[in-house]
Amino acid sequence: MSKPVVAVVGRPNVGKSTLFNVLAGERISIVKDTPGVTRDRIYADASWLDRTFTLIDTGGIEPDSKDIILSQMREQAEIAIETADVIVFITDVRQGLVDADAKVADMLRRSKKPVVLVVNKVDSFEKFMPDVYEFYNLGIGDPIPVSAASQLGIGDMLDEIIKHFPDDAGKDEEDERPRVAIIGKPNVGKSSLVNRLLGENRVIVSDIAGTTRDAVDTAIKYNGEEYVFIDTAGLRRKSKIKEDLERYSIIRAVTAVERADVVLIVIDATEGVTEQDAKIAGIAHDRGKGIIIVVNKWDAIEKDNKTIYKHTEKIRQILSFMPYAEIMFISAKTGQRTGRIFDMIRMVLENNSMRVATGVLNEIVTEAVAMQQPPSDKGKRLRIYYVTQVAVKPPTFVIFVNDKELMHFSYTRYLENRIREAFGFKGTSLKFIIRERKEDK
Numbered sequence: 001m002s003k004p005v006v007a008v009v010g011r012p013n014v015g016k017s018t019l020f021n022v023l024a025g026e027r028i029s030i031v032k033d034t035p036g037v038t039r040d041r042i043y044a045d046a047s048w049l050d051r052t053f054t055l056i057d058t059g060g061i062e063p064d065s066k067d068i069i070l071s072q073m074r075e076q077a078e079i080a081i082e083t084a085d086v087i088v089f090i091t092d093v094r095q096g097l098v099d100a101d102a103k104v105a106d107m108l109r110r111s112k113k114p115v116v117l118v119v120n121k122v123d124s125f126e127k128f129m130p131d132v133y134e135f136y137n138l139g140i141g142d143p144i145p146v147s148a149a150s151q152l153g154i155g156d157m158l159d160e161i162i163k164h165f166p167d168d169a170g171k172d173e174e175d176e177r178p179r180v181a182i183i184g185k186p187n188v189g190k191s192s193l194v195n196r197l198l199g200e201n202r203v204i205v206s207d208i209a210g211t212t213r214d215a216v217d218t219a220i221k222y223n224g225e226e227y228v229f230i231d232t233a234g235l236r237r238k239s240k241i242k243e244d245l246e247r248y249s250i251i252r253a254v255t256a257v258e259r260a261d262v263v264l265i266v267i268d269a270t271e272g273v274t275e276q277d278a279k280i281a282g283i284a285h286d287r288g289k290g291i292i293i294v295v296n297k298w299d300a301i302e303k304d305n306k307t308i309y310k311h312t313e314k315i316r317q318i319l320s321f322m323p324y325a326e327i328m329f330i331s332a333k334t335g336q337r338t339g340r341i342f343d344m345i346r347m348v349l350e351n352n353s354m355r356v357a358t359g360v361l362n363e364i365v366t367e368a369v370a371m372q373q374p375p376s377d378k379g380k381r382l383r384i385y386y387v388t389q390v391a392v393k394p395p396t397f398v399i400f401v402n403d404k405e406l407m408h409f410s411y412t413r414y415l416e417n418r419i420r421e422a423f424g425f426k427g428t429s430l431k432f433i434i435r436e437r438k439e440d441k
């Protein structure tokens with residue numbers, strides 16, 4: 001199910017981080033930016049009542065001169081307009097209304113995206129309410145007074161936010177066409193790859209009516225089948241500031257991956273795989289998507305008969321959490337092997353939604369258990385009663401055991417490997433849920 005995206009925009013020091021913490025609570029994902037730079041929150045999963053959503057902080061403004069603040073705020077707002085279902089615009093009752101707020105409000109109003117105007121630092125309603133009314137002048141709706149620090153007004157604000165969620169949040173699922181996201185660091189060749197795939201194949205204008213994000217998707221037909229490439233407009237976005245670009249590539253990855261079935265993670269062969277690639281790849285892995293690692297610019301490096309091996313080894317090492325991912329070596333520039341991408345997507349899609357029969361599954365597991373004894377602790381040995389697949393996308397298995405505590409991570413990994421050997425499942429992560437069944441006692 002595709003989750004709505006809520007983006008937070010606002011000037012430095014208005015309390016974005018504080019609010020972000022309040023909303024995301026324990027579930028916050030701290031993404032470490034450029035090494036050496038402070039830990040930076042970029043996205044988190046949040047929920048209110050029965051709705052869950054992805055919260056993104058478009059932030060990253062360095063308080064500098066007024067001009068820079070405004071241009072960076074514009075950039076934040078643009079990112080929010082492109083990626084979010086609802087934009088939360090945060091202002092500060094103590095700083096009052098400033099010119100930059102008005103300019104950003106204009107941009108947001110023109111975008112026609114739902115905007116929730118929040119006035120923070122209203123620690124006392126009695127004292128500050130008269131100042132809150134001033135924010136009506138922004139012309140983007142009723143200002144909602146909150147105090148992020150003392151957690152006042154948060155519920156009213158969340159009510160207002162979820163009111164704007166599209167009712168058809170699950171609509172993507174009704175569309176049978178496979179959805180593909182292309183993610184990666186700045187400059188690795190994502191746009192070039194889309195253009196290459198577009199160039200070779202017929203383009204069809206997206207005809208999924210209704211949702212606001214459709215305009216940024218592109219449908220490509222290959223071998224009589226249509227594939228929807230997600231957020232291709234975002235790929236064309238350029239920023240001048242390096243840190244912003246990196247932040248943006250993470251925001252894009254989070255919002256695009258959420259809606260995708262298969263994710264192409266593009267890596268630049270001339271740079272080799274890096275920690276930043278791992279951070280981006282981790283987003284697709286966490287969400288259980290089908291994954292293809294695409295090493296681009298293969299034309300631009302010197303090669304001998306060990307080059308592919310060396311690159312593969314390095315990728316397996318840095319992206320060690322996704323040993324199942326397929327790796328392709330391509331050139332968006334020359335078109336080398338790009339034609340095979342669709343076949344690969346097809347295969348990964350099938351594996352990501354493959355179901356295996358319970359009977360065969362248990363035969364494999366029984367055999368695996370016989371070959372390698374389950375772990376034991378203080379004289380008690382793990383017993384595995386039964387395994388069954390309960391879901392697809394990603395394939396999810398429940399393992400019933402006598403005692404959860406005895407199920408060691410390495411043993412789950414062992415079973416996973418045996419299941420993979422038997423059934424394939426290339427290109428997709430597998431999820432295992434361990435359940436206790438007591439009746440054997």
Ligand SMILES: Nc1nc2c(ncn2[C@@H]2O[C@H](COP(=O)(O)OP(=O)(O)OP(=O)(O)O)[C@@H](O)[C@H]2O)c(=O)[nH]1
Nearest residue numbers: 011012013014015016017018120121147148149150
């Ligand atoms: N009085 C009061 N102070 C607050 C409130 N929320 C945040 N602050 C303070 O405002 C300052 C800025 O808060 P941050 O959350 O860091 O603001 P930010 O918008 O993330 O700032 P940047 O990282 O510079 O963009 C901190 O000193 C907070 O303690 C509030 O509700 N009331």
Ligand SMILES: Nc1nc2c(ncn2[C@@H]2O[C@H](COP(=O)(O)OP(=O)(O)OP(=O)(O)O)[C@@H](O)[C@H]2O)c(=O)[nH]1
Nearest residue numbers: 185186187188189190191192235297300331332333
């Ligand atoms: N030699 C070579 N250069 C490439 C290839 N693919 C892309 N490039 C070049 O790499 C640069 C970046 O390509 P883009 O397609 O703009 O990369 P991107 O990942 O979309 O970049 P951002 O939009 O900044 O995230 C451009 O100068 C391309 O011409 C390739 O296969 N081989």
